[in-house]
Amino acid sequence: MTSDHIHPEPTTFLKKHVFSVDHKVIAKQFLWFGLVWLGIGGIMAMMLRWQLANPGVPVPLFGKLLFPRTSGVIDPASYNTLFTMHGTIMIFLGLTPAMIGALGNWSIPLMIGARDMIFPTLNMLSFWTMVMGGAVGFYSLFVPLGATEAGWTGYPTLSTTVGAVGQGETLWAIAVFLIGASSIMGGINYITTVIRLRCPGMHWMRLPLTVWGLFLTSILNVLFIPVIGSAMIILVLDRVFGTTFYVPASIMSGGTGGDPILYQHLFWIFGHPEVYILILPAWGVVCDLLSFFARKPAFGYRASVGAMVAVTVLSAVVYGHHMFTTGLSAMLGESFMLLTMIISVPAEVLFFNWLHTLWKGNLRLTTPMLFAMSVIFVFGLGGLTGIYLATIGTDIFLHDTYFVVGHFHLTMAASALFGTFAAVYFWFPKMFGRMMSERLGKLHFWLSFVPLVIVFCIMFISGYAGMPRRYYDHTSTEYLRPLQHLNVATSVAAFLLGAAQLIFVYNFIKSRWWGEPAPQNPWEVGTLDWTTETPVPHYNFKTIPVVQCGPHEFSNPVLGPDTDWIYQTEKLPG
Amino acid sequence: MSMLKAILPSLAFLRSRWLGCPLALMLTSTWALAQDKRWGPGExxxxxxxxxxxxxxxxxxxxxxxxxxxxxLLAIPVLRDRERPGHRASFDHGKSLHDxxxxxxxxxxxxxxxxxxxxxxxxxxxxxxxxxIPDAEDPQTYRVEVLAQQWAWNFRAPGVDGEFGTADDIITINELVVPKDRPVSFNMTSKDVIHALFLPEMRMKRDVNPGSINKTWFRPITAGDFTILCAELCGFAHYQMSGKLRVLEQGLFNEWEAEASKLASTAFDADDTEAQWAWDWEE
Structure with missing residues (x-):
């Protein structure tokens, strides 16, 4: 089960820090990469909010630089590009590397007691493929005839040459394909590593729940990313080689046509699992961190695992709820409505377990704990508002309004982002050997949490009031003009949210190089990653550890009154 | 007071052109301009x-x-179960049958x-x-064909003869006139990309796909002018693809329909095949 085959530590800079096959270095690469792209996507969101609150007013600071032809004003086409790229970047280039790439690479080998991923070179390839995807995506902003502007969902025929002539759309599809390929490589690696490289004694029911979340996410990645990959290849074929998979005969001159709805099926067969791809690792982290900082075992470990497995399975059969207004048959619509609602059962089990884990605990409200607890709040808000959208009767009106925007940002974006923050604050000491400032961390938490909830709750009101999403200017329509004050309020809160991230940037960079040196186990947690020295040596463990107990043996009475935790490598007394 | 004087000059940047003006614009004018603020979709x-x-x-x-x-359940532990000297968490894996x-x-x-x-x-x-969706054969049903395009709504009503594809078909752009209290049934398709017909006051929304016909319906119960919006991203002028829905009392509607049909017949050009986009109503 274990790898005794150890390569010597590389000595050249290039091998050590750039083309490294060490999972720890790759994790850091993914983290930096993801954080930079989250920043870029965030700035795009700020520009979108600027335009919505002040339609036609030049963007301050850097507007003239980015939109020289309109002297700083965002034009409608650029606005579409901005929200398309905001979505694509945040999902594929921000959260995917920061959550799955960095967290997965860092925690899986360390938490299961392995010396590296099972396929280190594939791991490196996965990172560099993603860099390539990011480069192609970024380049797509500057090509002749315009960047992509068909939304992150890229529905044809708007995304075919019928609606988008710009080469940017083609490059966007290629970028999504490349990033998808990267995720598949990562997924295969994670699955195989978890199955093959668990150290002796680490049986399935002793795995930290973080690893479970990442493992299930990887399964979804490997199963469903190929679907979007094929959808993107077909889109490129349609755009470049003149095939007509997505272009109906009625809008072509001659030949037999295809159907744009085919794409929607392909996209959402992937797209709905993608929501869970992003949220499952966050759920896993939340399960673990709540237990770690409540100094209490994770309540109902098996039920949590079961719930996450059930969500993984069900996520594959609910995608039709994205298409209730597309023209699904009544039978399909009702089936998808029912299946979508069934997925709330495992979610309820998880909520129940989380809340029960906190109950009668001994809570240490550190920054990672605050972020983990906020996921309960934020995901609760997002999940519950999902009921409005799963119900076709209300979805007909709310579909494609800001209600949807608020809902999915709270569920897949904010929850995954806060889960990522929790993970970064938690593993930072082990990763970089230094502590992050707790004071700044808590400030960052409160200044992110409060505006974030305000931003997306106002969006629920806007959506309920009938404000369509993806509109360049809501003041140009009589019916929507009286809603402008909601846009302004959302934008003010959004700018506060954006500004608060500067605290994180400052804290991260300052702590990375000038932070207080971290002790080996600052959080007093028993999982295998904290048994290693800080900084973690090359090949992690001098001898492969042997696991004796589960990851959450907190406050066990047999430990005696002086300590409330135990390493997984130690045997419970008695 | 002296502290205030010390701080004020540092706030001068708020008045500078690149930040101050737009900021002030945003906080004051946009809010103030929205005089009748709305918090819901209306009746x-x-x-x-x-x-x-x-x-x-x-x-x-x-x-x-x-x-x-x-x-x-989140607040109680936060307030009650914080870490303090001598306090220990209860040990519970939640494994019992009861749990x-x-x-x-x-x-x-x-x-x-x-x-x-x-x-x-x-x-x-x-x-x-x-x-x-109401029976298209029923004379009570008012049938409308929708042909969406970037960025306009083409509506075709059968006119007084009640048949599509004839000289008296009433074709309107970005304006739809319907009778009050009768079910209005739509057959919709698109010339180019996907659009979605969104009538917010009617609580109606349905995608308009190229290459296939999508159906939907509603029954207006209030006369007046209402909104038509596009709810599916359809290009850079998506936000401008709006129109007006006029609901008329049956009497007024009959007058309007007769007038519009007559006008349509006089303007009808049998050779203009481009304009003949009506299709058969089946089922």
Whole structure:
């Protein structure tokens, strides 16, 4: 089960820090990469909010630089590009590397007691493929005839040459394909590593729940990313080689046509699992961190695992709820409505377990704990508002309004982002050997949490009031003009949210190089990653550890009154 | 006071052109300009519109209770179970049969209250209203063909003769006139990309796809002028693809229809095949 085959530590800079096959270095690469792209996507969101609150007013600071032809004003086409790229970047280039790439690479080998991923070179390839995807995506902003502007969902025929002539759309599809390929490589690696490289004694029911979340996410990645990959290849074929998979005969001159709805099926067969791809690792982290900082075992470990497995399975059969207004048959619509609602059962089990884990605990409200607890709040808000959208009767009106925007940002974006923050604050000491400032961390938490909830709750009101999403200017329509004050309020809160991230940037960079040196186990947690020295040596463990107990043996009475935790490598007394 | 004087000059940047002006614009003018602020979708003007509100507020009540419970269960440990000297967490893996039963019961009860109840009502709504598209053969049904394009709505009504594809078909752009209290049934398709016909006051929305015909309907119960919007991203002028829906009393509507049909016949050009986009109504 274990790898005794150890390569010597590389000595050249290039091998050590750039083309490294060490999972720890790759994790850091993914983290930096993801954080930079989250920043870029965030700035795009700020520009979108600027335009919505002040339609036609030049963007301050850097507007003239980015939109020289309109002297700083965002034009409608650029606005579409901005929200398309905001979505694509945040999902594929921000959260995917920061959550799955960095967290997965860092925690899986360390938490299961392995010396590296099972396929280190594939791991490196996965990172560099993603860099390539990011480069192609970024380049797509500057090509002749315009960047992509068909939304992150890229529905044809708007995304075919019928609606988008710009080469940017083609490059966007290629970028999504490349990033998808990267995720598949990562997924295969994670699955195989978890199955093959668990150290002796680490049986399935002793795995930290973080690893479970990442493992299930990887399964979804490997199963469903190929679907979007094929959808993107077909889109490129349609755009470049003149095939007509997505272009109906009625809008072509001659030949037999295809159907744009085919794409929607392909996209959402992937797209709905993608929501869970992003949220499952966050759920896993939340399960673990709540237990770690409540100094209490994770309540109902098996039920949590079961719930996450059930969500993984069900996520594959609910995608039709994205298409209730597309023209699904009544039978399909009702089936998808029912299946979508069934997925709330495992979610309820998880909520129940989380809340029960906190109950009668001994809570240490550190920054990672605050972020983990906020996921309960934020995901609760997002999940519950999902009921409005799963119900076709209300979805007909709310579909494609800001209600949807608020809902999915709270569920897949904010929850995954806060889960990522929790993970970064938690593993930072082990990763970089230094502590992050707790004071700044808590400030960052409160200044992110409060505006974030305000931003997306106002969006629920806007959506309920009938404000369509993806509109360049809501003041140009009589019916929507009286809603402008909601846009302004959302934008003010959004700018506060954006500004608060500067605290994180400052804290991260300052702590990375000038932070207080971290002790080996600052959080007093028993999982295998904290048994290693800080900084973690090359090949992690001098001898492969042997696991004796589960990851959450907190406050066990047999430990005696002086300590409330135990390493997984130690045997419970008695 | 002296401290204020010390701070004020540093705030001068707020007055500078690149930041101050737009900031002030945003905070004051935009808010002030929106004189009649709206917080909801307004009154429903279709006969099934009330169903949206009934269901929306039912879900809101259920969801609010559930969320309040979550927040309460989050707040109690935060206030009560904080770490302090001499305090220890209770040791509980939640493995007992009692815990398993509790988990199962709570999840299933929540599902029944939160989801199943709503599901049953939603199914009823779909069968009785949203998807109960009226019979096209019924003379009461007012039929409209929609041909969407970047960025306009083309509407075709059969005119006084009640048949599509004839000289008296009434074709309007970005304006639709319908009679009050009669079901209005749509057959819709698109020339180029996907659009979505969104009548917010009627609580109606349906995608308009190229290459296939999508159907939907509503019955207006209030006369007046209403809004037509596009709800599916369709290019850079998507936000401008709006129109006007006029609902007329039956008497007024008949007058308008006769007039419009007559005008249409005089302007009809049999050779202009481009304009003959009517299609047969089947089923």
């Amino acid at each position: 429903a003007a279709s006969d099934y519109g009330y169903r949206f509100h009934d269901l929306f507020w039912l879900i809101t009540i259920l969801v609010s209770v559930a969320f309040a419970l979550v927040v309460l 398993k039963r509790l988990t199962a019961v709570i999840s299933i009860v929540t599902f029944i209250i939160l989801d199943a109840w709503v599901l049953v009502i939603a199914m009823q709504d779909l069968r009785e209203a949203y998807w109960a």
